[in-house]
Amino acid sequence: MNKPIRTMSIVCMALFVALLVNSTYLQYLQADELNSRNDNKRVRDAEFSRERGAILVAGNSVAQSKPSNDQFEFQRVYSQPEKYAHLTGYYSYTYGRNAVELTQNDILSGSDPRLFVNRVVDLFGNSQPKGGDVSLTIDPKAQNAAYDGLQALGKDVKGSVVALDPSTGAIQAMVSNPSYDPSGLSSHNLSTISSSWEKLTGDPDRPMLNRGIQEVLPPGSTFKLVTAAAALSSGQYDPDSLVPGGARLDLPQTDTDLPNESGTDCGGDKVTLTQALMVSCNVSFGYLGLTLGDDALREQAEAFGFGDEYLDDLNGQVASRFPEDPDAPQSALSAIGQFDVAATPLQMAMVSAGIANGGTVMKPYLVDEVRSPDLDVLDKAEPEPYRNAVSSSVARDLTQMMVEVVDQGTGSTAQIPGMKVAGKTGTAQSEADRPPYAWFVSFAPADDPEVAVAVLIEDAGVARDAISGSGLAAPIAKRVMEAVINQ
Template identity: 55%
Template structure:
């Protein structure tokens, strides 16, 4: 072989090897990156050309695909509508996916490795490929009560509720308002989808936000459960222990005082811890916040889930926080009553109640119960796990807190959540914000107190309620009551 031919042959070989290496790199190493690109229309059009799996609550599909008479073959629809929109999210040609549609996309699209055998069978039998189904932990009766409770608050409301099964962490209800119609974003009329999306994005009330997990606000007096837990665990207290209950509490290092909401004392200069929780005594819990170290309070909050990202099935999750107060006693007092820089999601406050209800063990919340193939074979099953190896509080502490929370409903601020013939444990909260905006109303509870099957948290961020009438028990108590009744009926 002469030199020019040899040089040309080597050059062609190098080009061929380079081409094969590039193809291998693109097809194997970069395939996931290209598939995940939002502007990769081939992937999107492929998703619309095959039947996507259902999202189910019980046996009812709240998201499904139906044949389409246009080139995309399948239209995603949402029978669950606005009630379930914060959970399902949406699947849009132009705007991608959110909610369960996003987190469970590999299953719903049929691309998950768990469905490999099904894809192989479809290939061999020349059947149309179909995605797997996702069955949720939601209890439809509890979800109905949650959504109805929120809508009954009126128009121009920002609020959310979450319910958990204490013994497993299974999410029984998750509702947020305002909400949206996912069908309008999934439509194949892309100009209408764009118009709807732009309207939703510009809406100051943020209807696309799932407030139950994506909004973290000061939890107010519901956080006193965490402070009470820390006091019992670290200071050797119980429900009969005496605490300061004066009308105001001096804040060290400042010329300010921490007052009670009523402007009066909590029943005397000294009251029991149970009485302090009954009337939601700011001075008592502010005092306890100064008695406890910042580290003890942080550890207790984290044991209930603060500072952790513990939700895998849907997201993103706003992480609840208890701040490092740097040893500032005035800040510690305000943080102990759920103010200062303390923030929590409704899910987090439901977990506090659920942890107490479950004897101190805080279970990791989950929303996906089962994954099945298109032929209904079970591919995966949700498994209850704790968020930590150690309980948040001891069994004895949990029992003491439960007794105290029952007293809140029977004798204190939580009376709107009382259920005839059922022992209910609860705690109210009203978090102050700024003089320009109304307070946040909170309520958290569980029932039946002696054998809990549901723990609830309600957060009302904004409503048409007069400022003087905003209270966690008045706004959140009836909603929680209806949800607990639905669960135990």
């Protein structure tokens, strides 16, 4: 064989090998990624012609596919859409999927490998494959209480409620307001889909934003739980340790003082750590920020989950944050949940749940169970410890301190007759031209916790002096706790 022919043979062989490698890569290694792309029209058309599985809450569907008289045969339908929109998400021909419709798409669409046998049976039976069902951890009574509580503050309220089972991490309620109806995005009419998308994405109130996991805001005095945890964990303090009270704290390196929100002296020049938490004393906790230092506060915040993304069942989670390198005055402000500290309601619910669970924070999850079209259980969620945030003794001390907050302090509006409730209020300052944020975190019963709740009221449309965690957020948390416990 002469050299030109030999060279040409080698080139052809190399091209043939490259073709095989590319085909293998596309059909096996990249298949899942390509199939899941929202712009893959072939897969999208096939999915829209199947009976998609249902999303269930307590056995009842909050999203399901019903027969339709058009080219796609099945129409996605959402019951109680605004109450569950941020959990179900949408299933759109043009704009793809979101929330559980996205994260559980393989099961819902019937393309999951665990449904292979079902697809083979459907193939031989000359019928379209069906999707499996997804059951959520949501307690419908808790979800109703959270939704109704936000609605009771007014039509235009902006806020979120998250409730967790402290012992498992199961999400019992997650509501964000304002909300939206996914039905328009899931229409088979392209014009309807487009107009719905433009209306929702152009709304300045951002109704498609899940404020429970996708927006971080100053947690204000609810962050004092993290600071108190760092103080108790340091071994330098116990609940009866005396800390500075007084009306103002002199911030070093500045001409500025840190005042208490109420302008009072917190009960004296020296108060116990329990008293400081009970009346939410800025002076005391600012002092702790100065003495403990930013590293201790950051480590404690990270032990509860700050800086991390831990929710797998919903997309778009934003990590809560603690500032990287604050100076001394900034550390004092950070200790009271201001400066650059920012958290989601889910994160603050995890702080409360970790304390309730003896110091162990459980990984939050929303999907409880997935089933085949034949109702066989394919997967069942197993609670998973996420981090040990504090010792059991510190958790006990914090619990009792939080009980005092509700029994005698700023959180009295969360009291439940005949039951001990642990809680912490927060009113976080924001920009000068907008009202503060009202927070409340809690769990109950304090001696045998069943539910931990975080409530954020971002904007209730009320006068500035009417905004407080106790006035706006705590009553909602109370309703949610009662809904879970009184069943």
